Amino acid sequence: MTTKLFINARIHTPVDGGAPAGGAKQGRLAVFDPGAIFVKNGIIERIGPEKEISADLVRGRIYQLIDCKGRCLVPGFVDPHTHMCFAHRREAEFEMRIAGTPYLEILKRGGGILASVRAVREASAEELFQKTLARAISALGMGTTTLEIKSGYGLDVENELKMLLAIESVDRATPLDVVPTFLGAHAVPEEFAGDADGYVSMLVDEMLPAVKAQGIARFCDVFCEKGVFDIQQARRVLEAAAKLGLRAKIHADEVHDLGGASLAADLRAVSADHLLAADMAGVKKMGAAGTVAVLLPATAYSLKTPYAQARTIIDAGVPAALATDCNPGSSYTESMPFVMGLAVMQMDMTPAEALTAATLNAAYAIGEAERVGSLEVGKQADFLILDGQSPAMIAYHAGVNPVAEVFKRGECVTCSR
Numbered sequence: 001m002t003t004k005l006f007i008n009a010r011i012h013t014p015v016d017g018g019a020p021a022g023g024a025k026q027g028r029l030a031v032f033d034p035g036a037i038f039v040k041n042g043i044i045e046r047i048g049p050e051k052e053i054s055a056d057l058v059r060g061r062i063y064q065l066i067d068c069k070g071r072c073l074v075p076g077f078v079d080p081h082t083h084m085c086f087a088h089r090r091e092a093e094f095e096m097r098i099a100g101t102p103y104l105e106i107l108k109r110g111g112g113i114l115a116s117v118r119a120v121r122e123a124s125a126e127e128l129f130q131k132t133l134a135r136a137i138s139a140l141g142m143g144t145t146t147l148e149i150k151s152g153y154g155l156d157v158e159n160e161l162k163m164l165l166a167i168e169s170v171d172r173a174t175p176l177d178v179v180p181t182f183l184g185a186h187a188v189p190e191e192f193a194g195d196a197d198g199y200v201s202m203l204v205d206e207m208l209p210a211v212k213a214q215g216i217a218r219f220c221d222v223f224c225e226k227g228v229f230d231i232q233q234a235r236r237v238l239e240a241a242a243k244l245g246l247r248a249k250i251h252a253d254e255v256h257d258l259g260g261a262s263l264a265a266d267l268r269a270v271s272a273d274h275l276l277a278a279d280m281a282g283v284k285k286m287g288a289a290g291t292v293a294v295l296l297p298a299t300a301y302s303l304k305t306p307y308a309q310a311r312t313i314i315d316a317g318v319p320a321a322l323a324t325d326c327n328p329g330s331s332y333t334e335s336m337p338f339v340m341g342l343a344v345m346q347m348d349m350t351p352a353e354a355l356t357a358a359t360l361n362a363a364y365a366i367g368e369a370e371r372v373g374s375l376e377v378g379k380q381a382d383f384l385i386l387d388g389q390s391p392a393m394i395a396y397h398a399g400v401n402p403v404a405e406v407f408k409r410g411e412c413v414t415c416s417r
């Protein structure tokens with residue numbers, strides 16, 4: 001059936017004011033309790049207090065009635081930053097890191113991202129697709145209904161295109177909406193060791209035009225970090241990408257403050273991500289430029305570093321989003337509930353701010369807010385029924401999956417109704 005009425009739900013949703021929600025707005029949710037949603041062909045046709053909605057719908061319409069049994073209903077999570085297209089895990093490295101070897105030191109020794117590059121180059125497109133698919137399905141079960149996935153473990157034309165193809169195939173094979181990002185500037189590959197400028201030239205002259213011709217990637221990202229790509233190189237890549245219609249995203253100031261936040265604002269990047277070491281002047285510039293601050297607390301957790309200054313960022317009026325950063329090195333999790341729990345418990349975000357960060361602001365961070373990120377008339381009926389009565393349950397019931405049912409375009413994708 002293509003029409004459905006969801007009743008008896010405790011609906012909590014951010015409200016889309018046409019821009020990502022920063023400052024006090026980030027913590028403001030619309031609450032309908034009890035609320036109802038009327039869905040037609042996967043799109044929200046009506047949403048609001050149950051009394052109003054059921055009264056004018058009963059007359060003369062046929063629909064499937066779904067009782068949410070008083071549980072909390074929130075928008076599907078949007079994970080706007082992942083590297084979940086990879087071929088092998090790096091468990092031995094994890095043990096080295098928790099024993100004290102720094103993350104960037106492992107990369108310097110040819111491990112880290114470069115180890116994942118060797119594995120991806122050896123893997124077939126089919127193998128990459130199957131492995132990425134399994135991770136995306138795991139994320140879906142924990143409430144992620146829209147997902148960004150980056151390339152960045154190929155680092156040559158053939159293997160970056162292979163990754164983007166695998167990522168696009170996950171979009172086709174699952175109910176998820178998958179947004180592909182080109183991250184050719186993730187590390188300097190071994191064949192260009194000591195010649196980052198030479199690699200950037202190849203990236204700009206050969207890879208970017210090939211990525212554009214393939215037509216899959218929507219954004220271009222750069223890992224701007226000491227020993228990886230500096231500010232000038234990042235700018236060169238992102239300006240060339242912009243000319244081809246790929247909007248900028250930046251891994252900014254993750255370990256060292258290189259001024260990535262400020263560069264993101266100058267380029268009007270859609271997001272600047274990580275920001276653990278970012279200076280506040282740069283972050284404030286982002287707010288004025290409409291660049292979303294994507295915070296990745298599971299990375300701080302895994303790298304055992306201090307968390308990003310979420311309170312200062314939000315209080316300065318800069319919209320914050322949350323993402324898993326799911327990757328085999330610095331953050332191996334596909335769980336948005338885990339990330340939201342860390343945001344509340346370790347970064348002092350309120351449950352409402354964390355929800356806005358994981359839905360509306362995350363949707364803005366990948367250019368998807370017209371379709372998803374909040375529950376409003378005209379948007380996709382992507383929502384979750386939680387095992388609890390409020391969004392606080394996500395942080396409160398820690399270490400388990402708080403999502404009871406996942407609906408994508410109005411269809412339950414985790415149950416058989």
Ligand code: NIG
Binds near residue numbers: 083254325
């Ligand atoms: O976002 N910082 C760079 N990229 C990833 C890590 C990738 C990896 O270690 O494989 C990140 O943390």
Ligand code: FE
Binds near residue numbers: 081083325
């Ligand atoms: Fe990342």
